Amino acid sequence: MNVLLAGANGQIGKHLVQLFKESNEHTVRAMVRKEEQAEELKQAGVEAVVADLEGSVEQLAEAAKGCDAIIFTAGSGGHTGLDKTLLIDLDGAVKTIEAAEQAGIKRFVMVSALGAHNRDNWNEAIRPYYAAKHYADRMLEASGLTYTIVRPGGLLNEPGTGKVAMAENLTRAAIPREDVARTVLAVLDEQKTYNRSFDLVSGDTVIEEAVKGI
C-alpha cells in the first residue's frame, strides 16, 4: 500500500517513516506542515507533501491523492491550548477522514488514546482532549471507510519491546512509541483489524501475533 502519513514529523510519525523505509510491502507519503520538514524528508529519500490540518479538506484530499490508505498520528500536543485540541485533534482528524472519502481512499488507521471510547475512563485532567479523540473516532466509525482505531496508553520514548497487549478495554498503562508505530504498520493490511477499535499497552504478545489474534 502507498500510505499518506498525517503527523509524519511527530514522535510516532518518525518511527513510522523509518519502518516504511524498511518495508518491502508498503511505501509512505509523509505529510508535514512546513516546507523545511518536507525538504529534510526528501533529502532522506522519503516522499513528502506539505499540508496543514487547519487547511481545507480539498488541500488534504490533494495531498492524499493516489494513496491507498491514510494513517493519522497527528496531534496538537500538550503545549497548546484547547483551541488547538478542537482544531487539530478533532476537526483536523475529521477533515482527514473527509479528505479520504473525497480522494476515494478506503483504508484509514487512527492513532487515538486509551479509553477514549469510554467517558468513565477519561483522565480528569485532560477531559477536553479525550472528548476530541472520542468524537473523531466516532466520526471514523460512522464513515464508510475501512477503519482501525488504535488507542495507546501513555507514550514512552524508550526502545520498543515488540510485545503488546491489545483489547477493547484495558487498564491504563504505558507503551513505547516505537511499539505503537510497529502495531500501526502491522494492522495496515491485516483484515482481522478492519473496522475494529482497541486499547494498546505494553504486554507479553508479539505485535504481529497480537494483531492476528484480535
Ligand SMILES: NC(=O)c1ccc[n+]([C@@H]2O[C@H](COP(=O)([O-])OP(=O)(O)OC[C@H]3O[C@@H](n4cnc5c(N)ncnc54)[C@H](OP(=O)(O)O)[C@@H]3O)[C@@H](O)[C@H]2O)c1
Ligand atoms: N502523549 C501520550 O501519552 C499519548 C497517549 C495516547 C495517544 N496519544 C496520541 O498519539 C498521537 C501521536 O503522538 P506523538 O507523541 O507522536 O505526537 P507528537 O510528537 O506531538 O506529533 C504530533 C504531530 O502532529 C503534527 N501537527 C500538529 N498540528 C498540525 C497541523 N496543523 N498540520 C499538520 N500537522 C500537524 C505536528 O507537527 P509539527 O512537528 O510540525 O509540530 C507533529 O509532528 C497523537 O494523536 C496523540 O494525541 C498520545
